[in-house]
Amino acid sequence: MYVQIKNLHYQYQNSSKPTIKDFSLNIDQGETVTILGESGSGKSTILRIIAGLETPKSGSISIDGKIVVDERHFVTPENRGIGMVFQDYALFPHMTVAKNIIYGLRKMNRKQKADRLDEMLELVNLTDFKYRYPYELSGGQQQRVALARALAPSPSLLVFDEPFSNLDANLQVKIRDDIYTILKKTGVTSIFVTHDQADARVLADRIVFIENGMINRVGPPEEVLGCASLLMWANSN
Amino acid sequence: MNSIRTTKSRPNMWALLSFLFITIILLPNLVIAVNFFAPANENWQHIKEYLLVDIVTNTGIILVFTAIATTLIGTSLAWIVTVYKFPLRNFFRWGLILPLAVPPFIGAYTYHGIVNYTGVIQSTLRNSFSIQVDQKYFDIMSIQGSIFIFTLFLYPYIYVITKSFFEQQSASIVENARLLGANSFEVFFRVILPIARAAIIGGVTIVMLEVINDYGVVKYYGVQTFITSIFQTWFAMGDIDSAFKIAGTLMVVVIFILILETIVRGRKRYSYSTTKVRPIQSKLLVGTKAWLMFAYCFAIFSLGLLIPLLQLIYWAVMTYDKILTAEFFTLIKNSFTAAATAALLTVAIALVIANYTRISRSIFSKVISKITVLGYSIPGAIIAVGIITIFIALDDILYSFFTSFNSDPIYVLRTSLVMLISAYVIRFLAVGYNSIEAGFEKVGNTFTEASRMLGVSQVKTFFGVDIPLVKGAVISGFILVFVDILKELPLTMLLQPFNFSTLATKAFRYANDEMVSEAASASLLIILISGICIFIFHKVLDKGE
Ligand SMILES: Nc1ncnc2c1ncn2[C@@H]1O[C@H](COP(=O)(O)OP(=O)(O)OP(=O)(O)O)[C@@H](O)[C@H]1O
Ligand SMILES: [Mg+2]
Numbered sequence: 191m192y193v194q195i196k197n198l199h200y201q202y203q204n205s206s207k208p209t210i211k212d213f214s215l216n217i218d219q220g221e222t223v224t225i226l227g228e229s230g231s232g233k234s235t236i237l238r239i240i241a242g243l244e245t246p247k248s249g250s251i252s253i254d255g256k257i258v259v260d261e262r263h264f265v266t267p268e269n270r271g272i273g274m275v276f277q278d279y280a281l282f283p284h285m286t287v288a289k290n291i292i293y294g295l296r297k298m299n300r301k302q303k304a305d306r307l308d309e310m311l312e313l314v315n316l317t318d319f320k321y322r323y324p325y326e327l328s329g330g331q332q333q334r335v336a337l338a339r340a341l342a343p344s345p346s347l348l349v350f351d352e353p354f355s356n357l358d359a360n361l362q363v364k365i366r367d368d369i370y371t372i373l374k375k376t377g378v379t380s381i382f383v384t385h386d387q388a389d390a391r392v393l394a395d396r397i398v399f400i401e402n403g404m405i406n407r408v409g410p411p412e413e414v415l416g417c418a419s420l421l422m423w424a425n426s427n
Numbered sequence: 428m429n430s431i432r433t434t435k436s437r438p439n440m441w442a443l444l445s446f447l448f449i450t451i452i453l454l455p456n457l458v459i460a461v462n463f464f465a466p467a468n469e470n471w472q473h474i475k476e477y478l479l480v481d482i483v484t485n486t487g488i489i490l491v492f493t494a495i496a497t498t499l500i501g502t503s504l505a506w507i508v509t510v511y512k513f514p515l516r517n518f519f520r521w522g523l524i525l526p527l528a529v530p531p532f533i534g535a536y537t538y539h540g541i542v543n544y545t546g547v548i549q550s551t552l553r554n555s556f557s558i559q560v561d562q563k564y565f566d567i568m569s570i571q572g573s574i575f576i577f578t579l580f581l582y583p584y585i586y587v588i589t590k591s592f593f594e595q596q597s598a599s600i601v602e603n604a605r606l607l608g609a610n611s612f613e614v615f616f617r618v619i620l621p622i623a624r625a626a627i628i629g630g631v632t633i634v635m636l637e638v639i640n641d642y643g644v645v646k647y648y649g650v651q652t653f654i655t656s657i658f659q660t661w662f663a664m665g666d667i668d669s670a671f672k673i674a675g676t677l678m679v680v681v682i683f684i685l686i687l688e689t690i691v692r693g694r695k696r697y698s699y700s701t702t703k704v705r706p707i708q709s710k711l712l713v714g715t716k717a718w719l720m721f722a723y724c725f726a727i728f729s730l731g732l733l734i735p736l737l738q739l740i741y742w743a744v745m746t747y748d749k750i751l752t753a754e755f756f757t758l759i760k761n762s763f764t765a766a767a768t769a770a771l772l773t774v775a776i777a778l779v780i781a782n783y784t785r786i787s788r789s790i791f792s793k794v795i796s797k798i799t800v801l802g803y804s805i806p807g808a809i810i811a812v813g814i815i816t817i818f819i820a821l822d823d824i825l826y827s828f829f830t831s832f833n834s835d836p837i838y839v840l841r842t843s844l845v846m847l848i849s850a851y852v853i854r855f856l857a858v859g860y861n862s863i864e865a866g867f868e869k870v871g872n873t874f875t876e877a878s879r880m881l882g883v884s885q886v887k888t889f890f891g892v893d894i895p896l897v898k899g900a901v902i903s904g905f906i907l908v909f910v911d912i913l914k915e916l917p918l919t920m921l922l923q924p925f926n927f928s929t930l931a932t933k934a935f936r937y938a939n940d941e942m943v944s945e946a947a948s949a950s951l952l953i954i955l956i957s958g959i960c961i962f963i964f965h966k967v968l969d970k971g972e
Binding site for chain 1: 877881
């Protein structure tokens with residue numbers, strides 16, 4: 191297994207109930223998994239634990255055979271080799287598109303950086319926007335810069351937290367398809383968090399449906415999305 | 428890829444640094460606390476018996492009446508400029524903050540100059556109208572005079588904080604008040620004051636701490652308070668032990684005020700934030716009412732800024748050729764270097780602590796944050812007494828160290844600026860911290876997280892992302908601290924090295940030596956710089972939001 195998550199438990203300091211209960215999941219290399227669940231079900235929290243932004247109460251995670259967190263170990267976020275695309279993109283406002291994208295390429299020399307930058311800009315189709323600042327871009331363009339920035343250091347795992355929720359509806363579909371194409375092109379292992387079933391259906395090789403911090407169902411889209419509780423949830427939304 | 432494995436309980440550099448800084452801040456206070464409980468000497472018995480009652484009574488009276496007067500003036504002005512439209516209202520909105528640019532001690536000697544026997548009022552009455560007045564009506568050098576001065580120059584603290592509260596809340600308050608159909612006078616006392624309670628108490632606490640901290644006004648007016656007594660026992664009598672006792676007692680008073688504040692304020696806290704909830708529909712006033720409001724605002728503005736400013740300009744014009752010498756420029760240089768160095772250090776330390784308390788969610792970090800903010804409550808004179816004690820001890824160690832190496836033994840620390848600058852940092856850290864913390868809060872943690880997810884360490888993130896993003900808040904913090912230090916008096920008086928004066932201490936010396944007009948140039952410069960900063964903060968930045 192490429193990514194192995196075992197029995198994660200988590201509770202926020204100022205909360206009385208556990209947020210994540212006994213979460214386990216295995217992901218193959220190159221696979222795209224979608225975590226689907228209602229608002230407040232704990233999707234973002236799981237992502238943040240995987241990324242190393244939160245420390246679980248118990249449980250373990252290993253990526254590519256290396257333990258990143260368990261009872262005795264904790265690899266800091268900057269050393270996990272995980273890329274993350276944030277809901278509000280979190281593009282550094284004081285840097286141009288180019289500066290944003292090469293920001294994570296610390297170990298490369300100047301030439302390598304420039305090459306990687308061009309490669310990434312081409313991949314997300316933004317070659318002409320190199321020297322723009324984030325506030326000079328549309329929402330969809332910002333989204334793609336965020337993706338390019340996360341992909342540039344060649345992460346071993348790429349995670350997305352509600353990547354489309356800040357875009358208007360017709361753009362959502364287009365960007366989603368774009369991202370799907372890009373992901374398949376690069377073959378990167380990825381986890382998406384969403385509360386939108388259509389997103390999950392299009393993007394996922396496998397869907398993990400969670401409720402109240404616990405896994406309710408895991409499987410291919412057609413299987414998971416067909417089940418009764420999901421239908422009820424979908425109707426109530 | 429080879430991941431670095433680290434154990435969970437890795438010691439955190441940020442926590443360590445923050446802890447170190449906090450310890451340094453607490454140290455002078457600990458020195459006072461420890462010595463407070465040392466056995467008393469005869470002098471202290473004497474002070475306790477004959478002076479302490481006076482000190483406590485004087486301080487108490489000044490505190491209570493200043494609190495009441497500043498509350499009435501600050502709140503009513505804030506209310507008026509928020510809900511009414513009248514001539515020059517837009518100017519008064521920020522203009523009424525400007526008296527804050529005048530350090531109370533400058534106001535004190537200026538007003539004495541205006542109302543005394545040879546001052547402009549009495550000489551006009553005498554020469555033009557042949558009226559001789561009874562001096563007792565013009566006795567400003569008293570407790571009442573001190574209250575008058577504190578009220579005029581400190582009310583803006585309450586004005587600013589309640590104005591921002593009203594601007595956020597007033598839409599609903601006005602509607603409620605109108606529904607009740609009460610007249611404006613009744614509305615103000617029965618609705619406005621209670622609703623704005625938390626904001627007002629926040630402002631009043633600042634005013635009271637400023638009054639307690641003051642040395643210049645009460646010294647010039649000859650009123651015995653805690654601070655003047657500390658100066659007196661320390662300098663005039665050379666009785667350090669009694670100075671400790673007085674400082675300790677004062678600390679108890681400060682703690683009492685802070686506890687009182689938390690109790691009265693309840694759970695609500697108000698910041699200076701200016702996010703507007705619903706725009707206010709201010710009511711257009713016409714005729715007498717409009718001019719009444721104008722007259723009230725103008726009267727306070729004149730008393731708090733215009734009149735003292737005119738008097739100071741008059742004095743400065745009379746004396747500038749005598750004053751504007753090389754010595755004056757040395758004063759400016761001294762003031763600016765001391766203030767800039769200390770402000771820079773303060774902001775750097777505040778950045779480290781604010782970054783730590785933001786990232787860590789531990790109880791320890793909350794305690795650190797609280798202590799940093801509380802630092803501002805401790806009067807400068809107390810910090811000075813603590814710092815001197817520590818530096819003298821350090822100096823003695825260094826001295827014996829020098830001696831043992833047979834080099835020329837000297838007392839390095841107590842004669843250098845290091846002592847003064849450390850004291851400034853300790854006293855004003857809270858000012859810088861508050862500004863930077865607010866900046867971090869506005870920016871949020873996502874950018875930091877994004878940076879770390881791109882493989883960049885916390886330290887590199889701090890310099891590459893965090894600092895650039897809170898640059899504005901850092902600059903604000905720097906300016907606020909810089910201006911506060913420029914105006915600072917008690918700390919500087921106690922700790923400035925021999926042959927070193929600042930604009931503020933020189934102005935005070937002149938005034939104290941009955942050379943008020945010579946004090947004017949330095950005073951004007953201080954007021955000008957502070958005024959410009961207030962203008963930038965409350966006019967320019969307010970519009971930018
Ligand atoms: N910093 C925090 N402190 C305390 N509780 C938190 C914190 N962040 C989230 N929670 C709580 O943890 C639970 C899970 O939150 P999480 O953000 O993971 O949900 P989510 O599934 O991502 O929801 P959404 O779809 O709305 O983003 C919620 O009940 C939330 O209130
Ligand atoms: Mg979420």
